Amino acid sequence: MSAPELLPWWVGLPVSLLLVLGGIVALTGCLGLLRLPSFYQRIHGPAITITLGTGCILIASMLYFSALQSRPVIHELLITLFVLLTAPMVSMLLMRAAVYRDQRKRRLPGEAPETGEIYPLSARPADKRAP
Amino acid sequence: MNELSAFLLPLALNFALGCVGLALVFCTLRLLRGPSAQDRVLALDTLWMCAMLLILLLGMRHGSLVYFEAALLIALLGFVSTVALAKFLMRGEVIE
Structure with a gap:
């Protein structure tokens, strides 16, 4: 691995900062996915990972390869565009599916329980409910 | 001055690799633990991204x-x- 020695410092510094920022942001989003109490709060954690973390790391990758090959390497824009276009669609579909399932379970309480629990639509955590 | 990027870049790359690896572990924990099916699907989507x-x-x-x-x-x-x-969670089938 002899590549980083070829780079000037004014490329290495912003690439390093963007990499560290992207890593911290991705870790924060996944920590939110792990720690938040209900599904409707949990869906906001990965949005940070997908938009800001992926954006930082992709910009760092573009800068790094452009400086390494001394020509503009911007095909990471494809991933950026694709991810930014599809992330809202995915979260909207998942949210609609979750609301639909919770409503269906609330409407038919006598049926055999599926896996998991019903989340309340308010922001309270789910463990306040009677079992 | 080129010693700065030679010193800083591998450090930042290793740090980002460690962070993303830990994020993968968190997503896997949510995927295994997740109380409902939509939690698992969300964790799987985040796992793809990570x-x-x-x-x-x-x-x-x-x-x-x-x-x-x-x-x-x-x-x-x-x-x-x-x-x-x-779509499967919503309708019960993928292709209608």
């Missing part, structure tokens, strides 16, 4: 552009699989 970031970082570390196609493929497959799973 795997894409990991492949990109590996490509930067090895200094090759070949990893980009793998990252693009992972992003595409993650989108398609998450849409199919969300």
